[in-house]
Amino acid sequence: MNVKNYKTNRDSLSSSQPSSDTSDCGCNCDTAPRGDSIDMLVLDADGTDWMSKWNRLFKTFGIKYLRSPMFFQIDPADRDALLGYAYEKGREKELQALPGCAGKEISKHRKKKKLNSRGRFPGSGPDVDERDRKDYYTPSTSLFTAHCEEVIRRYGLGPDMLRQERVVDISYDELSTFEDAEHDSVISDDASTEGRKIFCVKTDAGLRYANIVILAVGPGNAPSIPSLPGLPLPTPHEGYTHAMQIKQFPPAHVAAKIKARRSTNMLVVGGGLTSVQLADLAIKRGVNKVHLLMRGPLKVKYFDVDLDWVGKFRNFNQAAFWSADTDEERAEMIAKARNGGSVTPRYRKILDTHVASGRIELHTHTTLDSVSWDLDTKTWVDVTVSTGVPIPPVDYIVFATGIQSNITSIPFLDTLRRQHPIEYVGGLPCLTDDLMWDDGVPLFVTGRLAGLRLGPGAPNLVGARIGAERIAWNVEDELKKLGKLKKWDRRDSGYEGHSADEEYESYASARANRFAGLLGVGAATTAPISGNTLLAPFNTIHHSNSFSASRVSLVPNSPLSAFRANSTSLSSVPVITTTVYGTMPKVAADANQNLHSPVVHAETASEL
Numbered sequence: 206m207n208v209k210n211y212k213t214n215r216d217s218l219s220s221s222q223p224s225s226d227t228s229d230c231g232c233n234c235d236t237a238p239r240g241d242s243i244d245m246l247v248l249d250a251d252g253t254d255w256m257s258k259w260n261r262l263f264k265t266f267g268i269k270y271l272r273s274p275m276f277f278q279i280d281p282a283d284r285d286a287l288l289g290y291a292y293e294k295g296r297e298k299e300l301q302a303l304p305g306c307a308g309k310e311i312s313k314h315r316k317k318k319k320l321n322s323r324g325r326f327p328g329s330g331p332d333v334d335e336r337d338r339k340d341y342y343t344p345s346t347s348l349f350t351a352h353c354e355e356v357i358r359r360y361g362l363g364p365d366m367l368r369q370e371r372v373v374d375i376s377y378d379e380l381s382t383f384e385d386a387e388h389d390s391v392i393s394d395d396a397s398t399e400g401r402k403i404f405c406v407k408t409d410a411g412l413r414y415a416n417i418v419i420l421a422v423g424p425g426n427a428p429s430i431p432s433l434p435g436l437p438l439p440t441p442h443e444g445y446t447h448a449m450q451i452k453q454f455p456p457a458h459v460a461a462k463i464k465a466r467r468s469t470n471m472l473v474v475g476g477g478l479t480s481v482q483l484a485d486l487a488i489k490r491g492v493n494k495v496h497l498l499m500r501g502p503l504k505v506k507y508f509d510v511d512l513d514w515v516g517k518f519r520n521f522n523q524a525a526f527w528s529a530d531t532d533e534e535r536a537e538m539i540a541k542a543r544n545g546g547s548v549t550p551r552y553r554k555i556l557d558t559h560v561a562s563g564r565i566e567l568h569t570h571t572t573l574d575s576v577s578w579d580l581d582t583k584t585w586v587d588v589t590v591s592t593g594v595p596i597p598p599v600d601y602i603v604f605a606t607g608i609q610s611n612i613t614s615i616p617f618l619d620t621l622r623r624q625h626p627i628e629y630v631g632g633l634p635c636l637t638d639d640l641m642w643d644d645g646v647p648l649f650v651t652g653r654l655a656g657l658r659l660g661p662g663a664p665n666l667v668g669a670r671i672g673a674e675r676i677a678w679n680v681e682d683e684l685k686k687l688g689k690l691k692k693w694d695r696r697d698s699g700y701e702g703h704s705a706d707e708e709y710e711s712y713a714s715a716r717a718n719r720f721a722g723l724l725g726v727g728a729a730t731t732a733p734i735s736g737n738t739l740l741a742p743f744n745t746i747h748h749s750n751s752f753s754a755s756r757v758s759l760v761p762n763s764p765l766s767a768f769r770a771n772s773t774s775l776s777s778v779p780v781i782t783t784t785v786y787g788t789m790p791k792v793a794a795d796a797n798q799n800l801h802s803p804v805v806h807a808e809t810a811s812e813l
Contacts, residue, residue: 248408250371254364255357256350263346265451267486270301270343272478272508272549274515277666278349280356281674287344290352299345303507304550370408375418376620377404377646383414404648407617416687417680419649421672423664424608425615431474431606434575435587444578444585445602448479455490458583459600463491470597472588474498474573475605477546481556483603488564495559496596498568503556504547510661514542526660535657536631542661546607568594576602610653621648633657639679640672647683649676 251258280286291297344352356362380401406413428447432438441450443458455463455471462469469492473484476499484495508515514522522542529535548556559565568590577587579598588596611632612618625646628635633656634642640655642648651672653664662668 245366246413247367248370248372248406248413249367250369253367253369255362255367256353260350262449262451265454266448266479266482267489268346268482270345271349272343273666274303274340274508275300275342275344276340277670279353279666279670281670281677286356287349287352288342290355291344291348294351296345296348296351299348300342301345303341303343368410370410372406372408372617374407374617374620375404375648376407377402377624377648417647417649417683419651419676419680420654421651421669422615422654424610424653426608426611428604429606429609430604431573433573435577437578442578444583444600445604448475448483448603448605449608451603454483455487455492456601459492460490462600469493470496470599472496472498472573472585472596472599472602473605474602475546475607476501476503477605477607478548478552480546480603480605481548481552483605484565485552485555485559488559494563495565496568496599497556497565498571498573498590500570500572501545502569503553503567504545505550505553506547507549509547509665510542511544514661515667523660532628532630532633532635532657535660536633539656539661539663540631568592610656612654621646630657639682640676641679647680649680651676 249257251261254260275288276284278287283289288300291300380403383403383405404415404418406415406418428449430436430445430447436445443456446456453460455469459469459471471484471487471492471494473480473487473495480497480499484497487495506512513519526535526538529538556565556567560567570592571594572591574589574591575587576585576589576599578584579586582598583600585599585602588599590596609632612634613622613629613632621642625643627643633654634650636642636650636655636658637644638658640649640651640658642650651659651663651669653668655668655672656663659668659672663672
């Protein structure tokens with residue numbers, strides 16, 4: 206099926222013709238041609254590069270190391286790819302150890318022993334498996350970024366598939382519904398389209414059409430700023446901001462006072478890692494004193510979730526999660542595992558140092574009651590808190606209060622929710638086990654909004670990885686249902702690959718007996734491994750309205766059909782189209798890595 210604009214009869218979003226050296230998506234990807242391909246387009250409201258918002262916020266916050274361990278990374282082919290990359294490039298010194306982390310998770314044997322002993326071992330005790338200590342390092346921001354760039358290059362996820370557009374509406378209806386659109390009327394040159402449904406994605410640049418959409422927008426909602434007496438709305442305001450909306454830190458009027466060596470005070474509201482990072486950064490950049498308000502206690506954890514949801518033995522908790530009888534049960538497990546904001550032991554030490562020096566005043570179990578902005582002095586006066594502790598005039602307020610996920614309040618999903626209503630629990634959609642909106646509605650969701658299916662780690666890199674793998678294979682299944690996806694065969698592609706390539710591919714993918722594959726690999730020691738062996742052309746459509754840009758990336762190896770559309774008028778919508786929201790290349794890489802599967806990843810604010 207090929208859908209064209211009936212006025213122009215051409216593809217307004219044209220791409221170059223595929224050749225033996227390029228993928229069918231039109232990008233200059235050095236990938237081997239495949240029988241079928243999928244055109245992917247990624248829509249990101251924050252920029253035209255992968256991870257635009259991720260990189261901007263890490264730079265703004267001055268974050269030098271990630272919070273996630275080494276095995277939380279985006280390469281779909283190798284669990285230890287980031288560790289291997291660090292050693293390959295001689296950058297192992299950029300790995301920061303997590304002292305006291307390895308040795309804290311509880312093995313299955315110890316859990317059984319603890320249960321049988323009826324409480325004789327009240328503490329978790331040391332970990333029984335020191336062999337995993339190598340996993341408990343965190344990479345530097347620059348190392349992780351370089352590794353992501355390597356994955357992008359290796360899997361051919363070129364910037365030509367990215368568009369900086371903000372999605373404003375998504376609808377899913379029969380193709381005939383869009384034939385009479387005022388400016389984007391479409392006709393099909395395929396007669397077998399009766400009853401066929403497609404997505405119409407409206408952006409700030411026009412209309413785009415797709416057969417499959419992948420939503421990877423992180424929380425999806427706007428940042429949460431509490432409603433307070435005296436706090437002017439709406440934002441932006443020169444006196445306060447949300448952490449996710451920071452453009453300059455400290456702001457210009459505070460920086461001017463610092464330069465003039467005048468006294469400055471800042472108020473940071475929030476109990477998570479971001480609040481402590483910003484308080485530390487403010488001190489380093491010259492702010493005299495920071496008041497840090499937390500509505501609860503200061504919680505210290507290595508990761509956003511408890512260690513037994515992260516470590517080697519996390520399958521025990523995941524099994525309990527997936528076997529829960531109701532989504533209400535799962536929502537409770539998510540809330541308990543994440544348990545609000547927390548800081549790492551390393552930043553706890555930094556915070557203690559600033560508190561001891563008097564540069565930071567920590568207020569736990571405290572909420573902000575009211576404020577008043579003095580336009581003449583450009584300060585907040587009459588700042589009152591729940592404990593009654595006096596707060597001096599403040600130059601700037603930063604709300605590091607996170608983002609509440611509630612899919613019912615995401616504007617661009619209003620039409621889809623009305624057309625295809627589903628149930629929600631705790632603001633999260635009750636998706637199918639395939640991470641699809643509903644049976645018959647091929648809109649896939651990953652990241653935090655898929656928490657009821659992915660578990661407590663859904664907002665983090667581990668959730669992105671699991672979601673990407675599941676979506677990649679299910680997208681292939683959906684394409685097969687359309688009858689437009691066939692298994693790629695090297696013999697049909699004109700690609701003259703080495704026989705050793707097939708052996709390496711068979712072994713690495715574990716599609717056959719790995720021992721037999723290993724014998725084949727060993728027997729062909731002189732044959733080089735082709736960089737194109739596991740790659741194939743692809744294209745997708747993606748959009749992001751949240752912290753992590755979302756986008757859809759399909760693996761080059763995935764012979765999916767493509768869609769092309771014009772930002773102002775529909776140009777062409779081939780049989781298979783994928784739309785993704787978000788900006789980390791995990792999903793794209795997974796799609797590239799699996800022989801016929803697409804991948805999507807959403808970066809998360811929790812890394813901050």
